Amino acid sequence: MNCVLDASAAFEIAFNGAESEKMRSLVEQADVVYAPHLYIAEVSNVLWKYVQGGFVSERDAQTTLVLALQYVDLFIDCGENAVESLHEGNRLKHSIYNMFYFTLARRNSALLLTKDKKLKMLAKKEGVETA
16 A cells, blocks of 8 residues: 655644544555655644744754654655646646645555545545545
8 A cells, every 4th residue: 555645644643633543554554655845845834833833842843844754755756746736726626735645646546644624525536545
């Protein structure tokens, strides 16, 4: 089994959310965990917001970033599926950020790991398995 991990699922694991055990288990069992390079910027930006908001220290944010990066086995250049993601975003009326994860999962017949409810519903409707 292959997985595509999005930033919301990574934070679920990192911060021991309600579904963290399930998500962690899927990541550990996966043959390959993919993410677009966008994942790095998204995770970093959320952690910056957490530091700015006083929710975590900069040191804890850095530790969490390193951990979140270690969940992914293979980062895919966004240029590889940018046109496809733009097309699907327009067709499905959904953010291009999420379409990078969606199209990557579809291309690799991978399980899409996300906490994003709208993305999850869209993926299921389009035949992409989610958790």
